Amino acid sequence: MVAGHLQEKKGNYYIVLNYKDEAGKRKTKWIATGLPTKGNKKKAEAMLQDARKSFESPSESAGYETTVTEEKTAPAEYSPAGILFADFMEHWLEMMKHRVEVTTHAAYTFGVNGRIVPYFREKGLRLLEIQPKHLHDFYQYVLKEFKLSTSTVQHFHAYIRQALQHALKMDMILTNPADKVERPKKSHFTGSFYRDQELHELFEAVKGDPIELAVLLAAFYGLRRGEIVGLKWQAINFQNQTLTIQHTVIPVSYEGKLITVVKDRAKNKSSHRTLPLVPAFQELLLRLLEEQQRNKLLYKKSYSDEYADYIYVNKLGERIKPGYITQHFPIVLEKYDMRRIRFHDLRHSCASLLLANGVGMKEIQEWLGHSHYSTTANIYAHLDYSSKMSSAQVISNTLQIPGMQKRS
DSSP: OOEEEEEEETTEEEEEEEEEOTTOOEEEEEEEEEEESTTOHHHHHHHHHHHHHTOOOGGGSGGGOOOOOTTSOOOOSSOTTTOBHHHHHHHHHHHHTTTSOHHHHHHHHHHIIIIIHHHHHHHTOBGGGOOHHHHHHHHHHHHHHSOOOHHHHHHHHHHHHHHHHHHHHTTSOSSOGGGGSOOOOOOOOOOOOOOHHHHHHHHHHTTTSTTHHHHHHHHHSOOOHHHHHTOBGGGEETTTTEEEEOOEEEEEEETTEEEEEEESSOSSGGGOEEEEOOHHHHHHHHHHHHHHHHHHHHHGGGSOOTTTTBSSBOTTSOBOOHHHHHHHHHHHHHHTTOOOOOTTHHHHHHHHHHHHTTOOHHHHHHHHTOSOHHHHHHHHGGGOHHHHHHHHHHHHHHOOOTTOSOOO
16 A cells, blocks of 8 residues: 655645655655644544555546655645646535535536536546636537526536635646636526415315325415425424424435435525414324324334324325325326416415515514525516505605696
8 A cells, every 4th residue: 555644735625645766766745635623533534544455556647746856845636737627616615525415516416427527538638728718618618508507507607616616726727717707597487376276276186185284385485495394393393382493304316326315404504483373273183193003003014103293294194205296196196187386386386475465575484484685586586566556656656747637
């Protein structure tokens, strides 16, 4: 196993491997761990051991090698002149695996491995060759070729910029070309929604259906799918009549597998919210609790105790899968010949009803759990007709338009 040690540079850990080339000359290879020195020594040591075991000859890993004599001081992490931009993005993606959550890294993986790396590998561009125009051309290509939304391409831009910022900090490039690229403008989103009569029809259609609870929680409370499946009995306070959103269950396609990520927290700080438990829902939840207790006695050993804390389970006590909700919802709509919308559009339906009945944007933001007021305003501004009517009335009462006065 090749010799090696950890080295600190600019507040980060680096792996330094020492070896001899075919001519017997001593050389050194530096590898960035991407780990800050504070609190990451054990992780860095583990990466060092892996690097020593998997060390390849210089000819097999030329793109990542920096060769220096013993007398020279610390080099860059690897030679930027020799590394392809596609290889660098893969290296960055692997580094980020230890720094972000699985759900976030899954999104990174889709963008980097699915779109960014294939495009730039075909172009054969090296890290030092990347110019703003290359990035601009890439954004235009994926927009046209794959019909992606500008929002998705903005995410790609964020990944590239973040990776290049890392390269800048490591002295691999002099400037970040992504800073000079104008991001594709985000297209305006207009969600579909059901009006009150359509919602009443939907409620009748799902009575007794496995997705009844999901539909009611999405339409009334505006809950996200992961918040619905993640709802636990401990989140319900029957005495104070409150419902607290604090746990989520999210399916993620990651490294070729479909996994379920369970979090004891909501999507963001604002998503952790407490809402009033109205009598109708209190009755529904008490009915579900009694039903679970009956099923447990009925199915005995066949009943699963693994998800006893969860509200949304089937007859055998197994937690309802998030994917089942979104797959079964359009089947119900088709069965009852109802206008097709997405399950998530029930959340928009909730917001539209609140707006139509005079509830302000700030209150809707808090009800839905949006992290920023601007998010709520951008999505639902076109529906805020009641405030416009109020403004029109104020103007009408204040200003007198010539020729419009009431004639005697």
